[in-house]
Amino acid sequence: LHLQILVASVYLACGAILLFLGGIILKENPKSRVNRVTSLMLLFAGLAPLLASLGTIIRVIGVPDEFVRAPLTRNIFYLWEFFFPFLLLFSLVFPEENRYLKRYPKIKYLIFIPHAFHLFLVLVFYEPSRIISSLDVEKMGSLARFFLDPISAILKYVAVFFGVLYEIHVQFHSLIDLIYLILAVWLLYQGYKKIKIPTLKKQVRLLIWGIRSSVGLYAVVFILPVLTPLDLSDTSRYFLTIVALVVGSGSIAWAIIRHHFLDVRLIVRQSLVYTLTTALFVGAYFLIIRQFGKLIQNMIGRQTPAVDIGFVILAIIFFQPIMSQLDDLIKKFFIKDRSDYRAMMETFSRKLVTIFDFRELRETVVDVLKKEMLVENVYLCAADQKRSEELRRSEYALFSDNLQDEKTHLFNESDPMFPVLKEKTRPVLLSDLGGTEKKSLLFGLLSRLGVFLVVPMKSQDELAGFIGLSKKTTRFRYSYEDLTLLGVLANQMVVAMNNARLYQESLEKQRLEEELALARQIQLGLLPKVCPKGDFFEICAFTQPARQVGGDYYDFVATEEGRVGIAIADATGKGIPAAMLMSLVHASLRAEVRNRLCPSLVIANINQLIFSSTSPERFATVFYGELDPHNYPMVIHQDGRIEFLDTGGLILGAFEEAVYEKGEVPLQRNDIIFFYSDGLTENFNDKGEEFGEKRLLELLLKNRSLDPEMLKDRIIEKAADFTGGIPPYDDFTIVILKIY
Numbered sequence: 001l002h003l004q005i006l007v008a009s010v011y012l013a014c015g016a017i018l019l020f021l022g023g024i025i026l027k028e029n030p031k032s033r034v035n036r037v038t039s040l041m042l043l044f045a046g047l048a049p050l051l052a053s054l055g056t057i058i059r060v061i062g063v064p065d066e067f068v069r070a071p072l073t074r075n076i077f078y079l080w081e082f083f084f085p086f087l088l089l090f091s092l093v094f095p096e097e098n099r100y101l102k103r104y105p106k107i108k109y110l111i112f113i114p115h116a117f118h119l120f121l122v123l124v125f126y127e128p129s130r131i132i133s134s135l136d137v138e139k140m141g142s143l144a145r146f147f148l149d150p151i152s153a154i155l156k157y158v159a160v161f162f163g164v165l166y167e168i169h170v171q172f173h174s175l176i177d178l179i180y181l182i183l184a185v186w187l188l189y190q191g192y193k194k195i196k197i198p199t200l201k202k203q204v205r206l207l208i209w210g211i212r213s214s215v216g217l218y219a220v221v222f223i224l225p226v227l228t229p230l231d232l233s234d235t236s237r238y239f240l241t242i243v244a245l246v247v248g249s250g251s252i253a254w255a256i257i258r259h260h261f262l263d264v265r266l267i268v269r270q271s272l273v274y275t276l277t278t279a280l281f282v283g284a285y286f287l288i289i290r291q292f293g294k295l296i297q298n299m300i301g302r303q304t305p306a307v308d309i310g311f312v313i314l315a316i317i318f319f320q321p322i323m324s325q326l327d328d329l330i331k332k333f334f335i336k337d338r339s340d341y342r343a344m345m346e347t348f349s350r351k352l353v354t355i356f357d358f359r360e361l362r363e364t365v366v367d368v369l370k371k372e373m374l375v376e377n378v379y380l381c382a383a384d385q386k387r388s389e390e391l392r393r394s395e396y397a398l399f400s401d402n403l404q405d406e407k408t409h410l411f412n413e414s415d416p417m418f419p420v421l422k423e424k425t426r427p428v429l430l431s432d433l434g435g436t437e438k439k440s441l442l443f444g445l446l447s448r449l450g451v452f453l454v455v456p457m458k459s460q461d462e463l464a465g466f467i468g469l470s471k472k473t474t475r476f477r478y479s480y481e482d483l484t485l486l487g488v489l490a491n492q493m494v495v496a497m498n499n500a501r502l503y504q505e506s507l508e509k510q511r512l513e514e515e516l517a518l519a520r521q522i523q524l525g526l527l528p529k530v531c532p533k534g535d536f537f538e539i540c541a542f543t544q545p546a547r548q549v550g551g552d553y554y555d556f557v558a559t560e561e562g563r564v565g566i567a568i569a570d571a572t573g574k575g576i577p578a579a580m581l582m583s584l585v586h587a588s589l590r591a592e593v594r595n596r597l598c599p600s601l602v603i604a605n606i607n608q609l610i611f612s613s614t615s616p617e618r619f620a621t622v623f624y625g626e627l628d629p630h631n632y633p634m635v636i637h638q639d640g641r642i643e644f645l646d647t648g649g650l651i652l653g654a655f656e657e658a659v660y661e662k663g664e665v666p667l668q669r670n671d672i673i674f675f676y677s678d679g680l681t682e683n684f685n686d687k688g689e690e691f692g693e694k695r696l697l698e699l700l701l702k703n704r705s706l707d708p709e710m711l712k713d714r715i716i717e718k719a720a721d722f723t724g725g726i727p728p729y730d731d732f733t734i735v736i737l738k739i740y
Contacts, residue, residue, distance in 0.1 A: 005056075007056060008052075008053045008056035008057050009053075010049075011049035011050070011052045011053035011056070011241075012049065012050065012053040014046075014049045015046040015047070015048070015049035015050035015053060016046070016050075017046075018042045018043075018045050018046030018049070018248075019042070019043060019046040019050070021042050022038070022039040022040070022041075022042030022043045022046065023039070025038050025039045025042070026039035028479070029477045031477075032477065033093055034090075034093050034094050037086060037089050037090050037093055037094075038090060038094070040082075040086050041083060041086035041087055041089075041090050044079075044080050044081075044082045044083035044086055045080070045083045045248065047079060047080035047083075048077075048080040048083070051076075051077050051079075051080060052077075052241075055077070076123070078118065078119055078122050079119065081115055081118070081119075081173075081177060082112070082115055082119075084115065084176075084177045084180040084181065084184075085111045085112045085114075085115050085180065087180065087181070087184045087211070087215075088111050088180050088183060088184045088187075089108055089111060090184070091183075091184040091185075091187035091188045091191070092107075092108070092187060094188075094191070094204075095191050095192075095195055095203070095204050095473070096191065096194075096473065098187065098191070111180075114173075114176050115176075118173050118176075174222065178219055181215045181219065184211070185208060185211060185212050185215075188204060188207065188208050188211070189208060191204065192204045192205060192208060198371055206251055207251060209251065210247055210248055210251020211248065211251070213244075213247045213248075213251075214244040214247045214248030214251070215244075215248075216244075217240050217241070217243055217244035217247070218241075218244050220232075220240060221236075221237050221240045221241055221244070280322065289307060289308070289311045292307060293307045293308065345485065345488060345489070345492075348364070348368055348489070348492070349492060351364055352364070352492055352493075352495070352496040352499075355496060355500065356499060356500045356503035356504070357500065358382075358497070358500050358504075361493075361496055361497065361500055362380055362399055365378065365380065365467070365489070365493060366378045366380075368489075369467075369469065369489075373472070373482060373485070374472045374473050375469050375470060375472055375473070376450075376470045376471060376472060376473045377449070377450060377451075377469075377470040378467065378468070378469060378470075379398055379399065379400060379446070379449060379451060379467070379468035379469075380398075380399045380465065380467055380468075381396050381397065381398045381399070381411075381465045381466050381467075381468065382396065382397065382399070382457070382464065382465035382497060383396060383397075383464065383465060396410070396411045396412075396413065396418070396465060397409070397410055397411075398410075398411065398442070398445070398468075409445060411441065411442050413463075415440055415441060415442045416439045416440045416443075417433060417440040417442045417443050418442075418463060420433055421433065421454065421456050421463060421466060422456070422458075422462075422463045424454075424456045425456070425458070426483065426487055427453055427454065427455045427456075427478070427483050427486050427487060427490075428453070428454050428456070429452065429453060429454070430443070430446055430447065430451050430452060430453065430454055430468075433454065446468055449468070449470070450470045450471070451468040451469065451470055452469060452470050452471045453468075453469040453478055453486075454466050454467070454468055454469075455467040455468075455469065455486045455487070455489075455490045456490065457490045457491075457493055457494045457497075458490075458494065459494045459498065464494050464497060464498075465497075466490075467486070467489075467490060467493070469486075513548075516547075516548040516549060516576070517548065519548070519549045519576065519579065520545075520548045520549050523549050523550075523579055523582070523583070526553075526555075526583065526586050527541075527543065527553075527554065527555070528541070528554075528555060528556045531556065531708075532556050532558075532564050537737055537738060537739045537740060538707060538708045538709075538737070538738050538740065539556065539564075539566070539708060539735065539736065539737045539738075540708035540709045540711075540712045540735070540736045541554050541712075541733070541734065541735040541736070542712050542716060542733065542734050543731065543732070543733035543734075544679075544728060544731065544732055544733075545574075545731045546574055546679070546727065546728045546729060546730050546731050547574055547575045548575075549575060549576060549578075549579035550574060550575070550578060550579060550582075550731030551570060551571030551572070551573060551574060551575075551577075551578025551579060551581060551582050551620070551731055552568075552569070552570050552571075552582070552677045552679060552731035552732060552733035553567070553568070553569045553570075553571070553582040553585060553586060553733065554566075554567060554568045554569070554675070554733050554735050555567040555568075555586060555589065555590075557589070557590060557593045559593060559596070560594075560596060565593055565599075565624060565625060566623075566624070566625070566675065566735060566737065567589055567622065567623065567624040568622070568623050568675040568676070568677065568733060568735050569582065569585050569620050569621065569622040569623070569677075570620060570621050570677040570678060570679070570731070570733070571585070571618075571619075571620040572617070572618060572619050572620065573618070574730065574731065577618070578731070581610070581614065581618055581620055582620070584609070584610060584613060584614075585606065585610070585620055585622060588605070588606045588609050588610075589602065589606060589622075589624065592605050592606060598625075598662055599624050599625030599660075599662055600649075600659075600660040600661055600662040601660075602624060602625070603622060603624055603648070603649065603660040604649075604658065604659065604660050606622065607658050607660070621677075623645075623648070623675060625662070635665060635667070635671060635672070635673050635674075636671065636672040636673075636674065636700050636701065636704050637668070637671050638668060638669065638670040638671060638704075640701060640704075642697060642700075642701070643665065645663060645665060645673075647661050647662070647663030648660055648661060648663070649661060667739045668739065669739055669740060670704075670705075670738070670739065670740070671738070671739045672700070672704055672708075672711070672736065672737065672738050672739075673736070673737040673738075674700055674734070674735075674736055674737075675733075675734065675735035675736070675737075676696075676732070676733065676734045676735075677730075677731065677732050677733045677734075678730065678732075679728060679729070679730035679731045679732025679733070680696065680715075680719060680732040680733075680734060681693050681696055682729065682730055683719055683722065683723050683726075683728055683729065683732070684723065684726065684729065685722055685723050685724055685726065686724055686726060691719060691722050691723075695722075696715075699714070699715060699718055700715075703715075707738065708736040708737070708738045711736055711738075712734060712736055715734065719732075
């Protein structure tokens with residue numbers, strides 16, 4: 001008796017679990033065919049242990065044998081065998097719809113015919129003799145016998161035929177169940193071999209193992225004894241049946257909780273936690289509180305509601321904390337792999353920290369969404385990374401999830417879909433953006449690509465792009481947990497994209513700095529290595545660009561006549577453009593000096609070359625020869641007189657036909673010629689005061705007795721003291737010639 005009660009309890013528990021799982025799966029997405037088929041399969045699978053448990057309980061409580069052994073009561077048990085056609089149908093639609101079912105959709109109705117016919121036989125023709133006796137017309141009147149006698153005879157033969165068919169069918173219908181089982185497992189295995197997504201592969205592998213094990217045990221217990229002489233004891237049948245039920249229901253429950261089967265893990269876990277918490281409190285009430293209440297009643301001689309009220313108060317206080325603890329416990333022991341979204345997001349976040357390449361970022365996002373969320377296709381739309389900074393603000397590129405296909409589709413932010421999407425803060429169905437359907441080229445393209453869900457990526461109030469997702473490979477819907485994950489992922493994607501952009505910009509900046517450093521070395525290489533020095537004169541020079549490269553330039557050229565050409569120049573602007581113009585001046589100056597031309601013709605020819613090679617706003621001021629600079633060189637005579645060398649002409653490169661004059665000045669012992677660019681006199685201090693030409697003249701007069709090198713250092717020192725460490729606004733160059 002105790003064994004039968006234990007078996008009935010196990011049957012009841014397994015049946016309840018199967019019905020519970022079936023109800024949860026159907027509730028999660030009743031529109032999905034996979035969910036409907038799976039739910040009905042579990043429903044009929046759960047009927048078997050429930051009906052068996054009910055039958056055992058009926059026998060234990062002493063219900064009359066006439067009712068228990070009645071054929072109709074016994075044959076209603078066969079209703080659960082619709083599990084087998086639903087199992088076969090499940091194998092045709094999961095993990096993806098079978099190609100034969102796509103080609104012949106009516107086949108899903110044909111697989112139910114054997115079991116519908118079987119149920120009809122066992123419910124109607126289980127007693128052919130009773131049907132035959134009911135067709136006896138001997139007790140009717142003569143007129144009734146005349147009309148009904150031929151029909152009655154025919155119906156009797158039909159009843160006999162179905163009676164014989166019933167006996168044969170009951171014996172061999174188990175063979176049909178066995179064929180269905182083998183075919184279902186084979187179809188599931190064929191679908192399993194085609195799966196490439198690891199998570200889905202784990203689901204199907206676990207389901208195949210569970211179904212194969214449970215139905216194999218079922219075949220040993222119920223089918224083989226019918227088809228073969230195998231005879232099992234009641235204890236063996238009970239044990240094997242319980243194992244089959246536990247394995248079958250357990251594998252499905254494990255696939256849901258551990259491997260996200262049918263995307264119902266969250267709701268199953270929550271329902272399980274709530275049920276366990278409720279059962280814990282109910283058990284505590286009956287096992288502890290009720291007994292404690294009886295003890296109090298015996299002590300005081302009357303009932304008191306204080307114990308029950310106290311328990312209710314404690315239950316209200318501790319129900320939620322205990323439920324949270326149970327939830328954490330279940331997640332700790334059952335959800336520890338990558339299929340857990342929390343663990344997946346932690347792994348994804350760690351990856352994003354180390355990814356600075358946009359292509360690699362796309363690859364990571366596509367891989368995560370395809371493998372973990374089972375998305376069929378993923379499209380990423382972001383600011384076009386290949387275009388200039390100006391265009392990035394208005395140009396978006398849609399990238400395919402096929403990394404081998406570099407084809408992109410460009411869209412301007414004026415597309416009607418972007419303003420609508422900019423207002424969205426959560427993932428939205430593409431169909432909900434249908435207001436832009438007629439005008440938006442982007443909407444039309446996404447529709448053709450099969451995009452189902454659009455996840456906006458927003459950086460503050462700006463739309464950084466979006467992720468377009470097709471339906472899942474299993475055709476499951478996107479759950480609330482999925483949408484929450486996608487929102488978090490989109491935010492992390494924006495951060496990662498900004499990091500990647502900043503990293504690329506830093507690399508570009510570093511590359512530019514390296515190129516500028518190389519350009520600086522080249523530019524310094526164009527300057528004279530040593531300054532000319534003779535028996536009666538000495539020259540020193542200094543230049544300091546405001547940036548890494550500059551537009552100031554000086555040079556000393558030895559002419560074939562034995563003279564020393566002295567040049568100083570200042571190109572308009574700063575940085576690389578000015579440096580390029582200076583390199584042109586340097587090359588053309590040296591080429592023209594070799595032609596043995598006078599300084600005025602040298603400058604004129606250089607002017608025409610610069611004018612024809614550059615735009616009008618690019619020009620330079622140049623002094624060459626007996627000194628003819630834009631800031632006119634100064635001759636500081638020994639007696640303190642200052643003479644400006646202001647003979648010359650216009651700036652170079654601005655006017656094609658400019659004419660340049662030649663000037664001469666006699667030099668005596670201890671005279672100084674000071675060449676400089678305006679970057680020296682146009683230096684400013686923190687008060688906004690200019691260094692100026694007057695301060696320069698006073699400095700030169702005061703220190704005219706120094707040799708050129710010491711005079712150069714003194715001028716540089718005083719200029720630095722004046723600015724107080726403020727970086728120079730412009731390049732400045734000085735050249736000093738002293739006659740001995």
